[in-house]
Amino acid sequence: MTGRYDAALTRLGASSAPRIVYKNLMTTVALIVAAGRGTRFGTETPKQYNMLLGKPVLAWTIESFLNHRGIDQVRVVIHPDDRALYDHAVGDRKIESPKIMGPISGGDTRQASVKAGLDALVGDPCTRVLIHDAARPIVPGDMIDRILSGLDHAPGVLPALAVVDSLRKVADGVVSGTLDRDGVVRAQTPQGFRFDAIHAAHSAVGDDHSFTDDVAILDANGGRIIVVAGDDRSLKITENADMSRIEQIILQNLTDIRVGSGFDVHTFGTGDHVTLCGLKIPHSHGLVGHSDADVGLHAITDAILGGLSEGDIGQAFPPSDPQWRGVDSAVFLNFAKDRVTARHGIIAHVDVTIICERPKVSPHRDAMRTRISDILRIDLSRVSVKATTTEKLGFTGRGEGIAAQATVTLRLP
Ligand code: CTP
Ligand code: MG
Numbered sequence: 321m322t323g324r325y326d327a328a329l330t331r332l333g334a335s336s337a338p339r340i341v342y343k344n345l346m347t348t349v350a351l352i353v354a355a356g357r358g359t360r361f362g363t364e365t366p367k368q369y370n371m372l373l374g375k376p377v378l379a380w381t382i383e384s385f386l387n388h389r390g391i392d393q394v395r396v397v398i399h400p401d402d403r404a405l406y407d408h409a410v411g412d413r414k415i416e417s418p419k420i421m422g423p424i425s426g427g428d429t430r431q432a433s434v435k436a437g438l439d440a441l442v443g444d445p446c447t448r449v450l451i452h453d454a455a456r457p458i459v460p461g462d463m464i465d466r467i468l469s470g471l472d473h474a475p476g477v478l479p480a481l482a483v484v485d486s487l488r489k490v491a492d493g494v495v496s497g498t499l500d501r502d503g504v505v506r507a508q509t510p511q512g513f514r515f516d517a518i519h520a521a522h523s524a525v526g527d528d529h530s531f532t533d534d535v536a537i538l539d540a541n542g543g544r545i546i547v548v549a550g551d552d553r554s555l556k557i558t559e560n561a562d563m564s565r566i567e568q569i570i571l572q573n574l575t576d577i578r579v580g581s582g583f584d585v586h587t588f589g590t591g592d593h594v595t596l597c598g599l600k601i602p603h604s605h606g607l608v609g610h611s612d613a614d615v616g617l618h619a620i621t622d623a624i625l626g627g628l629s630e631g632d633i634g635q636a637f638p639p640s641d642p643q644w645r646g647v648d649s650a651v652f653l654n655f656a657k658d659r660v661t662a663r664h665g666i667i668a669h670v671d672v673t674i675i676c677e678r679p680k681v682s683p684h685r686d687a688m689r690t691r692i693s694d695i696l697r698i699d700l701s702r703v704s705v706k707a708t709t710t711e712k713l714g715f716t717g718r719g720e721g722i723a724a725q726a727t728v729t730l731r732l733p
Contacts (some may be wrong), residue, residue, distance in 0.1 A: 325655055328636040332625075332706040346447040347392045348468065350385035350510065353431040354378055354406075354454030355399040355426025360558055364670050367557050369452040373666050374698040376409035380457035380570075385416050385450075387664070388464045391570040393446070394419050396454070397426040397437040427732065429529050431522075431537070438519045449518060451534045452510035455557045458621065459510065466548040467512035476538045476545035477516035480505035481552060484668050508550040511535050565725055574665060574731035580627025582728070584618040587721040596674060597682065597688035597705060598650055598695065603635060603679045607722060610639040614649035616672050616705070619726035620692065623650070623670075624656035627730040628663060650695050665732035667696055671704040673714050681707035 358367035368378045377398070386392045394417075398406045406423055408571055424440040426433030434451055441449065448471050452459065474699055484505060487499035492718035498523075511534050518534060521541035531537045535545050553569050555562060591606015607613035621633045637644050660667055670692060674681045688705045693701035695701070710717045 325658070328639075328655055329526055330412060331635050331638070332568060334611065339580075345525060347445045348390060348448040348450065349395060349444070349446045350391050350395045350450045351434070351437045351441070351451060352378075352381055352385070352394065352396045352452050352454050353426065353430060353433045353437065354381075354402075355397050356430065356455070356533075357399070358455075361560055363560070365405065366399070366402065369402065369409060370563065371697075371699070372457060372563065373570055374696070374702075374715045375661075376405075377457050378406070378409040378454050379411070381452070381454050381459070382410065382420070383661075383664075384457070384459035384461075384675055385452075385464070388417055388461050390464060390468045391450070392419065393421055393444075395421045395437060395441070396423045397433045398423045400425050400641075405478045409665060419525070427623045430533075431466045431525075431529050431531050434534055435522045436523055438515075441515065442519065446515045448512065448585075449515050450510035450512050451518070451555060456509060456554050457557070457566060458551075458555065460553060463549075463554065464510070466589075470546050470548045471512050471514060474544045474546040475514040476535060476543050477512035477565055478505075478535045478545050478547050478555075479508045479510070479550035480547050480615040481508065481550045482506075505547060507535060507548070508556075509533070513538060519633050536683055558587040570666075571731065573733055576732040578627040578732060579669075579728065579730045580623040580625070582622030582624075582726040583723070584622065585721055585723045586613040586615050588719065594644070594679065596679075596684070596722070596724075597672065597686055598648075598691035601679050601684055602629055611637075611644050611647045611649050611652070615651035615722050615724035616674055616688065616726075617653045617692075617695075619724040620670055620672055620728060621652045621656045623658060623726040623728035624730070625651075628732075629729055630659055653692075653695050660730060660732075662733055665730050667702070668697065668727060668731050669704075669729040670698075670701050670726065672706070672724060672726040674705070674707045675710060675725065676707070676721075677709050677712065677719055 354368045363365035369376050383704055386396045424437050427436050467477045483501045487501045488495050489497040521538045524541050525537055555566055559708055586607040586609045588605040589608035593600050594603045594607045595612040595614045603699050618633055625632055637652055685705050689703045693700045693703045715721055716723055
């Protein structure tokens with residue numbers, strides 16, 4: 321599908337995902353550890369695979385690195401049981417970006433997972449590695465800049481935040497002393513390292529699994545670590561309540577709110593079913609069209625492209641092109657969704673109205689909403705499907721065809 325989408329992108333004059341790996345003298349790998357079970361988060365699916373504004377948490381984390389031109393490769397350490405969840409999270413992005421390399425199997429502790437990741441990088445042309453928790457989906461680009469610059473001066477770089485609250489010791493619910501917060505910081509990830517230094521340090525600590533992060537391991541081995549400013553938006557998801565805080569932070573960045581509209585019509589012809597909003601519905605006629613003639617999905621696709629100001633469906637997928645004959649219109653909608661992702665935005669809401677006398681839409685409404693939310697990977701509550709007749713007036717009233725009209729709300733950075 322990527323090749324097909326390339327042609328569509330060119331027609332829209334839009335830029336494709338980078339195909340050439342950013343080359344410099346160093347090769348910098350983002351190593352994301354995602355093999356944890358998320359016990360404190362408490363859902364059956366580990367937290368890094370939970371949905372966050374239409375994408376799994378891990379997809380946000382990966383994209384933060386893919387979007388940075390200083391990162392040459394992204395590798396994720398996963399639990400062997402999570403392969404299907406990983407494939408879903410990476411989705412089309414795996415094909416779209418040559419930067420994503422195959423996942424690595426992790427271990428029982430975070431430290432063991434990092435070690436497995438580092439071992440897998442031995443022999444690769446990796447000179448610098450940024451080790452990051454999958455559970456921190458927001459990684460601002462300027463934070464990555466600071467870490468990469470720091471690596472010019474030391475083998476280890478820690479992004480950290482100042483401690484502003486007083487620190488107290490507590491025993492059995494009673495204050496038992498005060499800690500000096502002078503010279504104390506809160507450690508974040510990604511932590512940056514020269515590869516050889518951190519790999520040697522991890523190998524040297526061997527079976528001692530008491531380290532909570534990689535800076536502690538390099539420090540225990542005498543490596544010099546400099547501190548750069550972290551970012552307070554880069555929260556770690558630990559408990560369930562952290563999700564809504566992260567959601568708010570992401571939404572605060574998506575201030576460019578767009579409304580796109582789309583409209584489509586197809587004529588009735590011979591056939592025994594119509595395809596509407598991704599569903600095959602038995603009917604006395606079919607709809608005539610080059611693809612599957614799904615007016616609903618076509619209107620939504622156009623609304624999304626409209627909201628992005630990136631042309632329209634006919635421009636991206638010309639009816640004159642034989643490869644789109646009879647194609648499932650989910651392909652077009654998926655393309656539009658990927659354009660929103662490429663612009664680092666989200667689809668906040670979809671509202672589509674089907675205009676026809678027959679077939680009756682209401683019995684299929686919920687299934688249509690589910691299908692659209694599946695294709696767009698957004699919550700069902702963000703998808704509305706409505707239907708109306710035109711009281712027997714006009715071409716839809718005479719039963720000559722079906723029309724659909726869609727409005728989509730997008731939020732872009
Ligand atoms: N991690 C890992 N391998 C492990 C344990 C943790 O790769 N054996 C990863 C987690 O997936 C997470 C990061 O290390 O991205 C930080 O760990 P934490 O926030 O503690 O996540 P979990 O261990 O999954 O959560 P919990 O401790 O609540 O079980
Ligand atoms: Mg843990």
